[in-house]
Every structure is written in C-alpha cells, then in structure tokens.
Amino acid sequence: MYTVIFQPSGSRGKVEEGTPVLQAGRDLGVEIEAICGEKRTCGKCKVRVEEGFFERYGIESAADHVSKWRPVEEKFINEKRRGEGYRLSCTAKVEGDLVIFVPEESRAGGQVVRKAATDRKIEINPSINTYYVELVPPTLHDPLGDYERLVAGLKDEHGLEERPRIDYHVLRTLPDVIREAQWKVSVAIWDGDGFPEIVKVTPGKVERSLGLAVDVGTTTVAAYLCDLHTGEVLNTDSMMNPQVPYGEDVMSRITYAMSHPEDGIKKLQDAIIEGINTIAARITEAVGFTHRDILEMTIVFNTAMHHCFLGIYPEHLGLAPYAPALHHSMNIKARDLKLDFALGANVFVLPNEAGFVGADNVGVLIAEAPYNQDEKVLIIDIGTNGELIMGNRKELISSSCATGPALEGAHIKYGMRAAPGAIEKIYINPETKEPRYKVIGKEEWSDQIPQGEIGTKGICGSGIIDAIAELFKAGIIDKTGKFVKGMDEQYERIRRGDDGMEYVLAWADETSIHQDVVITIKDVRSVQLAKGALYAGAKIMMQKLGYESLDKVILAGAFGSFIDREESLVIGMFPDVPIAQAYAVGNAAGDGARMALLDKTKRAEADEWARKVEYIELSVEPKFEKEFMMAMHLPHMKDKFGHLAEVLEGEGLDGLVKA
C-alpha cells in the first residue's frame, strides 16, 4: 500500500501497488475525466506526476514511484509535456508514494445542471393513496389481529372493499407502530398492479405523501420530489451521474462492465444506487422530511443506464443485435435495489422501446403524447445518441441515430460538458472573421470582459453548433465543411494545426487552460456526421410515413433547450419547418417520469406506446447511407444573409440541401 496525494484538491489515502492513477483517484474521491472508459483512446485523463515533492520532506524522488512510460501515451502527450511529468492516468500505475496534480482540463465535475422541472398540466391519479384511521384497541372479547383490524378500519372509515395485502417489512413493525400511535395511524396503500398493498403505516395523520421522479442521464441525474396528492413539486435536485468516473459515455461504461467481468456491473450499479440514495436524502431533508418518507420512485434512463441501474450485465446490449433484457415496465421493491426509502416503497421503472431507445425516450413520449395529436410531429431527443419519434395518432415510429457524442462536446478537440468556462454562444463577424462568444458562468460576452478574466476552458454542445453555423455563414467553411482555400493567408485565426485546418475561437490568454481554443476540420467533420445522421434519420422516417413535410419539431433534452434554433436550421440538423414550429420543451424525459409518478394511467400509456411505436433500425435501411451522405453537407446558400432571412421566414432550407 502506498500513499497518494492528489492536488489541487489535497485528497489523499492509501492504495495498493499497481493501481492505475485514475482508479486511485476514484478510490480517493478525485474525479478525473475518463471519456473512453479506459480504452486509452480519448487522452482526457492526463495528470502530472509531481516529482520532488516528497524530497522536501526527506523522502526519495517520486520518479520511479510510477510505472514506466508506455508508447500509447505518445499519442496524447508531446515531448515537452512528457518532460514536465505528464502521464495518462488510466495507464500509469502507482508503484510508490506519489503526489499527482490533476490539471483543470482533466477534472470532471462542476457541471452546470440544466434540468429544471417544466410546468406541465398533469392529472393527479397516483398509485399511492394515504388513509387516516382511528381504530378501537383489541380486547379479550375482540382479539382480532392487528392487520385485520387495520383492514376493517379502512373498510369502515373509507369504504375500501378490497382487502389490501401488506408488505412483509411493514407487517413486521405493525404491532409496535400501531400501539405506539395509540391506534391512530395513516396507511399508505400502493395500487400499481391492480392488487393493492399497504406499504407504510405512520403514527398519526400525515400531511404529505412523497414520491420521487428521477431522470438518470448519461452525465446528469435529475430528481423531482413531488406531493403525490397535490402534484406539487416540493423540491428539485441534481448531481453528476456517479458512473461518470467509469466512462463518460454509454459505450465506455458498457466496455468498463465487460472488461471487469468480476465486479464491473456491480460497481456501476452501486454507484448509481448510492447516488440516488444521496440525492433522496438531500432532496427530502431540505424540505423537512427524510428519505424514509418516499413511498414510490419512478425512473427513466437510456437502455444502458437502465441495465446498469438494475444490475443487468449489459454485454448483449452492446453487441449486435442489441436486444435489451426487457422492454416492459417493472415494479420492483426499493429494498431489492438497496434504495433506502419507506419500508414497502415501490420503484416503477419505465419501459424501454428498443435496444437503443430507452425509458427516457418513453418519458418524452408520454410527456408530449403525439399519439393524441393530429399534427405530424418530429420529436428529437439529443443526448449521446439522437433519438427520434415521428408521427401522430394514426401511426408512430421511432429510431435512434448514432450521432456520436460530438453534439455533447465529446470527440471535439476542446469539447467539454456544459460547465463553467464552456463557450455556449458564438458570433463571427463575416467581414473581419473575428468572433465574440459567451462562456457559461459569465453574464457578459467575451469582448466586454478583460481577456485575463474570461476563463475560457472549452466548447460545449450548443457552442459547437453555433461555431459551425457561424463559420459557414462567415464563409470560412463551405457546404462540404472544408475550409475555404487561401483564408489562412489573410486571417491569423485561420491556420494549419496538428489536425489540419483550424479556427482559433479563443487565444490562450483568454483561457484558464493557457492554450488556444480552436475548432478543427476534424471537429467540423464530427458535427457533420452527427447532424447528417439526425437529418437522414428524419428523412427516412418521413419516407416510411409518407410525409411530405412536418407540422412541428420538438427539441427535448437539456441540449435542445440551449441550442439556437436558427443556427440548427443553418447547419441543417433537422428537416425544415417554420421556425415558430420548432421549439424546445426542456427535460421532457424527466417530465415523463414525473407524470408517471403522479398519474398511473400514464404508466399504462407508457407500456402501450413503448410497444406500439414501431422502431426503425436505420443501419439496415438501404436508403440510409445515401441520405446520410447527402445530409452531411451544410445547406447551400445563394447569398450569406439575404437568403437565410427568407429561409427563416418559411421558404425552408430543405430544398437547398438537395440542390
């Protein structure tokens, strides 16, 4: 066992010899970015080994306290950085006492959470009802059992004709609780499967019955604490998904589970369960309750997070033909999942549609309910995958596009999550080719702040869309995404870098990472691939349904709420609609979870429509490849501004794409 100290956090502790530094960080609560799931392909987990630190304390040099340099590290760490002690923390192993510095760009966490509860009209018809009863204590002439006495009271005072079951753990404590309460108790009855069950008995009259709706995103866990009888959102809270240290995206986590067959899935499950227990304690205590007051939880996530939450080994989900373990919803006792809620609490897991279309998409589906509408709707939920639902009450289809994580900022040279320091809005002057931008955490634009105080760190998803659209509008890149020839000779910001042509968005002295933040030709290509997949997916779906046009486009998800609708149209992310008919609805997946919590008929709807929506596997569609190639192009424009204005007023970009 060796001592490892992480700077600048100062976290320290003992780890076993041979532990990768990244793992040591996890063990000691230091979150280092690990986008690729330790496949040594992302290079995000760079750390600096602080040699000599121990020497100050009379301890030998740390130089040989870490495993040997490996060739794979050369891909991400240049000679100069290597000289400064930089290593890939997934690759370098602890072989002695160490001090490790985690540079700002390698630190995970600190994310801005943009998943507030949206104000939606929800019917109140929960699966939990709470009844107050005052019972007559038993006597020698009336020695009826406690449970039967309770059942009789429920019948006499509330007309409950059907005898509810009682949860075993509630039964165990019943004799004591009911006597301490002097036979005056509140009885919570769950009826989520047509066979009512007593799930909590509380002394006296309870004021509120609590439920929790949870949306587990790949990066963010959002929770809504609701009063089950009024529907009121009592509190909201969120945290970074505690599985992030095991891989930033879904495939990385599946890879992690598969490459750690002994306990990988258990670690992923434990992480999210512990996270939900933490958030449950926090969200209830803030409003004067405890996690033991939570009577039911509903939860949505993508299929991989679904499997990890349930502790189902996700190997088969990650390999063709990508069959999930199940599609249907599940009712599971909270205790079976080690969730520390009320004794008999239930967890309702929303159904999955298909291997790539999870319960979160079903949440969006029941929140937007296109199956109750006449309009031809496209709902886009952009996460690491783009998930599409199209149709109306006549017919509904769905598909999933492998957009890659580019739209979330991953696989982009300076891409990052929506966290302080991330560029989120950009404007490029078409004459001077000079940019202005806004970073998360600052109110002002970059040109209104002294350079040294901007603190730019990278670009988040909405910033990347803006950047590509602005580069195109400013004539810096053409419709194929190439940099227009000769510009690098005229403008300093346009130059040739390691990855080919690049445009400097922020000079090193505007940043906190002391490097120029650039958009590279590779970044442009990644976004083209992503938006091309979305666009082509939507086109194929329109063909399937025989649609000539759409009536509206709904952007769901945090990403959808922040991207610029005009810029999305500029780069051609989705088929043309009048701009007023393209709008964001925020965290519709979370709203779906909340609706399922408060209205049990929504659960039946979820199961019904999760199965009725026809899933289109795009990769087996013969026309997909051609559509995809075409959709990769940026829309052609006759003149940079005039025509765009026309387009945005309704003529549409759609024809132009094909032109």
Add this chain to the structure above:
Amino acid sequence: MYTVIFQPSGSRGKVEEGTPVLQAGRDLGVEIEAICGEKRTCGKCKVRVEEGFFERYGIESAADHVSKWRPVEEKFINEKRRGEGYRLSCTAKVEGDLVIFVPEESRAGGQVVRKAATDRKIEINPSINTYYVELVPPTLHDPLGDYERLVAGLKDEHGLEERPRIDYHVLRTLPDVIREAQWKVSVAIWDGDGFPEIVKVTPGKVERSLGLAVDVGTTTVAAYLCDLHTGEVLNTDSMMNPQVPYGEDVMSRITYAMSHPEDGIKKLQDAIIEGINTIAARITEAVGFTHRDILEMTIVFNTAMHHCFLGIYPEHLGLAPYAPALHHSMNIKARDLKLDFALGANVFVLPNEAGFVGADNVGVLIAEAPYNQDEKVLIIDIGTNGELIMGNRKELISSSCATGPALEGAHIKYGMRAAPGAIEKIYINPETKEPRYKVIGKEEWSDQIPQGEIGTKGICGSGIIDAIAELFKAGIIDKTGKFVKGMDEQYERIRRGDDGMEYVLAWADETSIHQDVVITIKDVRSVQLAKGALYAGAKIMMQKLGYESLDKVILAGAFGSFIDREESLVIGMFPDVPIAQAYAVGNAAGDGARMALLDKTKRAEADEWARKVEYIELSVEPKFEKEFMMAMHLPHMKDKFGHLAEVLEGEGLDGLVKA
C-alpha cells in the same frame, strides 16, 4: 476472554468474562436444556463444574473461575450435589478458564422425530408450473428483448395468453442464462395470487420442480420435499427446532424475546431461518438437487413461532388480549426472509386462526376438512397447548386449552421429550403394584433386559398418560388423583419424597442418570390439570354447538399418534366416543402444509376457514371453571377391570365422569 471446555462432548472455545455457562454452551454448540427460558424456575440446566481438571495441566484450580453460588440454586441443587460442584448453568457465570460437565439429564438434543409424511390423497394443482420453450435468437431484424421473447415463446408453445411478470432477480440473470442455454430453457411460473410471475429460468429441460412443506413445532422442525407436478414426497427430514436453546416452550421464548429487547427476536428469527436453510440443503442434496432448486415453501407453526419466523416482536401475543399481528396467509419472497432458495422463490405462510390457534391448527383443519363432513368431529392437536376444533359442514368452532406442557413431558419431575431412554409405555400389575415399561430406543420391555442395560432417562408424554392411567387402574391413586392411604407401608415403590407421595417407576440401577425415576403427586396434578382443561374445553364446545355426543375424535400431532387410546379414555382426556371412532392421524399440521404446497385451492380454503371457524376464548366462558373442576377427576369406576371393559366396548366413560 476465557477458555471453556464442555464434557463429555469436548467442545471448547473462548467466551467473554461474565457469560452465563448456558450461553457459553450455546455459543460453543453445546445444547443444555433450558425449559423455562432462563427464568430460573425449571432447574433443568444443571451442570457440574469440574474443579481440578486444569491442575493436571499445571493450571490453577477452577474453584474461583465461576461466579458465586446464588440462593435461587438451592431450590434445585441439594447440599450433596452442591458439594460435587453442581450449578445452574443459567445462573453461574464464567470468570476464568473452566471445564464444565453436562450430565445426561441436562443435555438437549438427540430427540426421536416422529413426524413422517402421512399417505393422504392430495389434488395436484400447485401454484408453480414449469414450461419448456425453445426460442429463436434475436437478429438485427428481430431485436425483441429477452423477456418479451420468453413471453412470446410461452404464448406460442404453451398458449399462455396472460403475460407473466418476472421476478427482479430472475430478470437480472436472464440475458446470461438464456444465451448460455442457447435459447432452450425451462420457465417456472408462480401463480399464487392471481398475477403470474416468472420465478426461475433454468437452462434446458428440468425433470422436477421442487417444493418444500415445513412444519415448525415448538420442539421439532419437520420438512417434506415434494415434486410439485407429481405430488410425490421425494424426501423427508427433520431437526430439533434451533430455537430450543432459547427456551423450550412458547412462553419461555416470548419471555426471552421480551427480556432481550435489543436482539432477542432477531436471534430467534435467525435461528429458525438458519435451521430451515440447513434442512433445505440437506433434504435436497440427499436426492441430487440443491436448495436453489426449491421454488416454493409452505409453512405452518403456532402463532408464537409464526411471529418469531417473521421477526415480529411477540410481546403483544404474550399479553392479554393476545392479538396476533395478522390472521391471514402471506406470500413473502424467500429472499426477504433470507431463505436461500431459487432466485424468485415464494414462501406461503399459512393463516392463523387466533392468538393461541396458529397456522399449524389451520394445517390440521385443511388436512381433515371437517367443513366437508356431516359427522360431528372433535379434532385434538396436543402440543404445548391443546388445540381443539369441533363441528362439521354446518358450523365449526375452535378453542385452545392452556394444558401446560405436562403432556409433552415438561413440568414433570422426570419428564423429557420423546428421546432415547424415555419411558413411553407402562403396565402396572394391580396385585403386586410392580411395573413393566418400554423405553424409546429398545425393542424389549424393561423386564426382558438386564437392569444395567435399560438406560432409562425419564418419561415422555405418552408414558405419562400411561403411568397415570395405570396408577389409577392399579388402585394406587384415587379418582381425585390422591395416593391411596397406607399403600406406602405395604409397597416399597410407593413412598414419600421431597414433593410428597411418589411411585418409583424405575430404580436408579435401571437408569443412565443413576437416580430413581418417579411419578410424584405433583406430576399427577399436572396431568390432571392438562386433561381437565382439554376435557372441559371439549364440553364447553359441545354445549356451544348443542351436541349431545360426538361421532368421532381425531388425535392430531406426534403426541396423538403415540398415546394409548384406551389409557386416554381411562384418564378421561376427551368426551366419550366408541373406541374405534377415536383415532390418530399423525402430523396433520405438516400434511396440511404439504396439501397447501401441492394444491393452491387448499390455500384459499385455509384463509376462508381460518376466518370462518369461530374461536371460543375459554377463559372468558362463565361455565368453564366449573367444568374444569369436574373434569380434573379421574373417571370413577365401580370395579377396576370389569366395568372398564364394558366402557371400552361402547357404553362410554362420559356419564361416569359426572357420577
């Protein structure tokens, strides 16, 4: 920590200073009799502190290695024994290294189990059905989820229209199991509550589906391993109830739980759960299966054992008005009880009738089904309490008599459980007043074996009934139970002892405990109280039902199987019926558990009749006391033999009792 060695078993280990010797025994696996639950009232836990033993090994004397003599011990240990080092092990505490000798009469365990499965006609209609399916693996064009694929297979191949739920833990392993099995699996579906659930998925075709029926007696746990599809009993097994070390009777265990509020109930629950896990492993392995193959268990017990099994604090059951936590049956996941069966296995707990009439009596009820008969039946289930059911299809009532444990051999000076060395049959020559007897474990009668080889240790329940009846028939005691005056002057075996008059059944040299085994006047009184309670209870019930006579008397329980019907009539244990109409049915409670396992309609019957049977609380019946006083007498007889013969041919003893 001190070392304690128990002889003659040789068990040894370290225990903490201040641990009572009885507890030290438990901790080291040495079972010492503790009938009173450590209330220092039974004196059965005597042990001998072996002083000087350590001296042989150069260790100081053990004399001061045990806590000081306490006055309460004088009640059970005379001066001579005290001098030999005898102590009450519940009272003496470890204060240094010790060697403890446990005399044979203080040793628990080694009991003869008399709970074989009776051959009864049982309908086969289990709540578990197993289906074999061969599925088509998923493809990119047919990526249906594993669970839905299984459901589709069950529908296509077996016509199961209703979609079964799936147990969460079964779902977790489904993707791996189904692929390892190459999509050919056996699916066990439980349908015990009208809402089917997949509880096990096994690769390939399974030959048998296993269920376990368990009867937890106060002293014995009996288990029957059944094939759920054929009804066949594959194996039976039994063990001493592992709760015996915490108190031999029900009230002692309730007292134990109440006097150890921090963990008493948990220890009692853990003991029985661990016991059942042990028996489940043994009973399955012996026939080539494992405990993980058990798909369902049904279980019966008295109300106190019911509460202890479920971990329900039994305080309220032990205090007036004796209301149980519940009457109804329960379905509980085996894992919620820490029972290690198949992943999704269910435990069906049979319903209780009343605070003193438990699921075991309901087992008897559904096994004998008096509610389907025209004859006026009395069913007597003699355990620590006597439980009575009376009636027919028109009306059924039940009651419970506080017989005390005398009929099971407790509170009888030389009473013991039915174990080797226990006298079980007795004949007393009315002329010479000399006895012959049979002990458990020997084929021959006592007068056919050399005295030194008989190995008598005490008297079990059936022996006690015999002894009282024979003492009465031989004219040694009169109808009031008193010893006839002057006999002690004529016969050596009749003498005055510490507890008053006594009759020597076995001289010290016929025994393995080197003491005369006697029946005392106090013992006779205990049996009179017990049989009086039974008889009076039955009379009150007859009055309630307006019965002049009974058509049959059924003796249920191990005790009932071994007592002599004639002798029972002699002492007047139950109202008179023709002797052919009084018969024993063996362990009917266990048979009821087995019937509920194999035929789910029996479960509905159990719940229905447990509630329909009217429970008569005898202690609040105004006539009970008078009946009881009368019934204490032994039946008066004009002449000792002639008239008895007549009686046994049908005239009946009933009238005589009142004479």
